[in-house]
Amino acid sequence: MRGQATFVDDLAPPGCLFLCFTRSAHAGGVITRLDAEPARRSADAILTLTGAEVAALGRTSVNPLVPGLCAHPAPLLAQDRVLCLGQPVAAVVAQDRWTAMDLAESIGLEITPDLPGPREALRQSWSQGDVPAAMARADHVIAVSVQHALLAPMALEPRAALAHWDEARQVLNVWLPTQTPHRARLDLARILRLSPDQVRVIAPHVGGSFGGKASLYPEDAVVALAAIRTGRPVKWTATRSEDFLSATAGRGGRMSARLGVMADGMFMALDVEGTFPLGGWMPFSGAVPARNAGRILPGPYRIPHVDITVSAALTGHAPVGIYRGAGRPEATLLMERLVDAAARTINMDPVVLRLRNVHARTSLPSATAAGEIIDASDFPGLIRALRRRAGLSRLRREVARLRALGRLAGLGVALYAEPCGQGWESAAISLDPSGAILVATGSTSQGQGRETAAAQIAAGALGCAEARLRVVHGDTALTPEGIGALASRSTPIGGSAIVKAARIFLRKARALAATTLQAEPRSLVRNAAGWVSRTGAASLSWEALAKAAHASGVRNRGLMTEVRYEAKGEAWASGAVVATVSIDADTGVPTVGQIVWIDDAGVVINPVLLKGQLLGGLAQGLGEALMERLVHDPDGQLLTGSLMDYRVPRAADMPPSRIVSRSVPSRMNLLGAKGAGEAGCIGIPAAIVNAIHDALAPAGVSRIDMPCTAQTIWTALQAQARKGEAR
Numbered sequence: 196m197r198g199q200a201t202f203v204d205d206l207a208p209p210g211c212l213f214l215c216f217t218r219s220a221h222a223g224g225v226i227t228r229l230d231a232e233p234a235r236r237s238a239d240a241i242l243t244l245t246g247a248e249v250a251a252l253g254r255t256s257v258n259p260l261v262p263g264l265c266a267h268p269a270p271l272l273a274q275d276r277v278l279c280l281g282q283p284v285a286a287v288v289a290q291d292r293w294t295a296m297d298l299a300e301s302i303g304l305e306i307t308p309d310l311p312g313p314r315e316a317l318r319q320s321w322s323q324g325d326v327p328a329a330m331a332r333a334d335h336v337i338a339v340s341v342q343h344a345l346l347a348p349m350a351l352e353p354r355a356a357l358a359h360w361d362e363a364r365q366v367l368n369v370w371l372p373t374q375t376p377h378r379a380r381l382d383l384a385r386i387l388r389l390s391p392d393q394v395r396v397i398a399p400h401v402g403g404s405f406g407g408k409a410s411l412y413p414e415d416a417v418v419a420l421a422a423i424r425t426g427r428p429v430k431w432t433a434t435r436s437e438d439f440l441s442a443t444a445g446r447g448g449r450m451s452a453r454l455g456v457m458a459d460g461m462f463m464a465l466d467v468e469g470t471f472p473l474g475g476w477m478p479f480s481g482a483v484p485a486r487n488a489g490r491i492l493p494g495p496y497r498i499p500h501v502d503i504t505v506s507a508a509l510t511g512h513a514p515v516g517i518y519r520g521a522g523r524p525e526a527t528l529l530m531e532r533l534v535d536a537a538a539r540t541i542n543m544d545p546v547v548l549r550l551r552n553v554h555a556r557t558s559l560p561s562a563t564a565a566g567e568i569i570d571a572s573d574f575p576g577l578i579r580a581l582r583r584r585a586g587l588s589r590l591r592r593e594v595a596r597l598r599a600l601g602r603l604a605g606l607g608v609a610l611y612a613e614p615c616g617q618g619w620e621s622a623a624i625s626l627d628p629s630g631a632i633l634v635a636t637g638s639t640s641q642g643q644g645r646e647t648a649a650a651q652i653a654a655g656a657l658g659c660a661e662a663r664l665r666v667v668h669g670d671t672a673l674t675p676e677g678i679g680a681l682a683s684r685s686t687p688i689g690g691s692a693i694v695k696a697a698r699i700f701l702r703k704a705r706a707l708a709a710t711t712l713q714a715e716p717r718s719l720v721r722n723a724a725g726w727v728s729r730t731g732a733a734s735l736s737w738e739a740l741a742k743a744a745h746a747s748g749v750r751n752r753g754l755m756t757e758v759r760y761e762a763k764g765e766a767w768a769s770g771a772v773v774a775t776v777s778i779d780a781d782t783g784v785p786t787v788g789q790i791v792w793i794d795d796a797g798v799v800i801n802p803v804l805l806k807g808q809l810l811g812g813l814a815q816g817l818g819e820a821l822m823e824r825l826v827h828d829p830d831g832q833l834l835t836g837s838l839m840d841y842r843v844p845r846a847a848d849m850p851p852s853r854i855v856s857r858s859v860p861s862r863m864n865l866l867g868a869k870g871a872g873e874a875g876c877i878g879i880p881a882a883i884v885n886a887i888h889d890a891l892a893p894a895g896v897s898r899i900d901m902p903c904t905a906q907t908i909w910t911a912l913q914a915q916a917r918k919g920e921a922r
């Protein structure tokens with residue numbers, strides 16, 4: 196940790212101006228007065244923009260992922276009415292951020308509140324078999340309903356944008372902390388009516404994203420427009436409060452399900468209804484959480500009859516987008532709550548019940564009832580490993596001991612299956628004149644160490660030292676058009692693209708080396724320095740090959756290799772988690788005793804980076820389970836607009852945890868890798884919440900929604916105690 200990273204806010208080009216937004220203080224309504232004159236008249240305001248100035252420009256974009264989806268993109272600034280709390284209504288550019296803030300506050304804004312109520316924008320269903328008949332045949336029908344809190348993705352670095360119009364070249368340069376620079380470039384070009392060639396997006400060091408920086412924000416485009424209009428560099432950095440108010444949130448869905456179970460524990464039928472909030476407009480990936488929550492059910496379990504429906508509706512708060520896990524935590528928590536509730540009903544060990552219903556290792560890859568193909572995975576192996584490695588029976592004895600002492604203690608198990616790494620990614624490899632090998636990836640780094648993993652993957656595939664490699668990423672001018680870092684896809688897909696490019700590059704390099712050495716291509720082998728003939732008589736270093744290639748005058752003499760790699764299918768990561776919890780009966784304070792987690796991320800590239808990803812996800816999963824919640828009052832006002840009110844986990848909150856890798860290689864990509872970044876947010880909350888329900892079951896409490904705070908638990912305990920007294 197050296198403090199030497201350069202984030203967007205650290206960039207301060209000469210003459211840089213600052214932009215601030217005037218935002219809606221209402222969760223919806225009609226703009227009855229917008230008076231920007233105080234700012235326009237001020238000598239300090241270099242530019243003032245309102246909805247009128249941007250009306251003719253484009254809007255943000257929405258991925259039409261779900262058939263029949265009704266897209267609600269955002270205008271750059273509110274037009275006539277505000278769509279949600281925090282929506283930007285006007286922008287002012289000044290010499291410095293404090294002046295810009297004062298000027299933004301000087302703008303007169305009156306809104307007649309009008310909260311339209313939820314309006315459905317998408318709906319999707321998956322169906323197989325005959326659910327009503329199977330439910331009728333089932334010995335038990337278990338019902339579970341889960342309400343997810345709305346969460347803040349909470350990257351350490353808030354949103355920011357810096358833009359500069361290069362008048363001489365007629366190019367717009369935009370520095371954005373983004374997960375998807377190429378998509379941002381295309382969006383900006385379309386919105387601002389420029390050709391994509393005229394836009395360059397650069398993501399410098401990014402201080403975490405977690406889905407919150409996956410889609411272009413209207414603010415980003417306003418900053419770019421201001422740069423074009425002023426001819427000066429213009430920067431905006433969101434305050435933490437601004438991010439709470441107007442950056443995309445995550446989760447917030449309600450999942451209700453019925454599971455039909457036979458007396459011997461076999462799952463027969465699953466019936467699910469999920470409803471998700473969208474906020475006031477839809478970011479690019481707005482449909483993803485609802486769609487993922489539906490399509491990955493029933494997760495690791497074989498269930499012959501399923502009916503799954505998810506829908507999402509516009510609401511009056513900040514837009515909801517993907518957040519670490521994006522629908523998978525919702526599907527997983529639902530299934531794992533159902534399985535535990537079923538185990539309680541039929542009085543069976545929840546671990547045995549899981550073993551009875553999971554897909555067998557030998558039957559995978561295969562299709563789920565929802566029509567998705569689960570990658571090679573070993574669910575029974577994960578459960579057995581959990582039993583062994585976690586010492587499940589020892590943990591259970593400990594819980595029993597605490598219960599015998601009259602304490603509230605519980606143990607929760609969760610199993611998850613997590614599709615990740617779908618679609619394509621790009622990579623380009625070239626040899627520069629010095630003999631260095633440039634590896635450009637369409638994927639980007641958000642601080643999770645992509646550069647390191649990419650270098651390792653390239654060095655392995657090229658058979659050369661990492662010192663020879665230079666990894667280029669996050670700059671649309673220097674990397675081939677790509678997707679970016681999201682959906683746990685960077686290693687499985689982005690990494691495989693590098694492998695594919697490396698194979699082609701090596702073939703071309705071998706041919707060129709053979710020509711240069713006047714040898715047969717097949718007589719050459721690679722070593723760390725370059726190429727050498729099998730007899731050892733002739734050799735050509737990468738430096739010499741670079742000279743030969745560049746002397747020819749043709750760019751790299753054809754060595755430059757650019758590929759798009761498309762995965763065969765989705766890599767499904769999976770895992771099993773056990774958590775123990777004790778609860779203080781007087782205060783409701785829950786304490787996680789320990790977590791043991793067996794994770795299958797497929798072939799592991801870098802164990803240190805993997806551990807970082809898993810631990811980070813564990814922390815955010817813990818926050819979701821126990822602490823985090825964005826709260827709005829009935830008028831739609833945000834009550835948790837700062838870190839004083841929105842509780843994120845801190846180092847001291849981390850429970851003792853053990854993470855064990857147990858890899859089954861993916862069959863879906865060249866590396867055999869699966870995703871890892873989101874796993875912690877998927878498996879950890881389900882295990883903790885199951886442990887809390889296990890602890891509270893003896894007290895008669897059967898439903899606690901996340902975050903399972905002391906207050907929520909205490910209130911539920913009190914309600915049960917009153918019920919007991921009434922009897």
Ligand code: SMO
Nearest residue numbers: 406518519681682
């Ligand atoms: S929630 Mo992620 O950045 O796909």
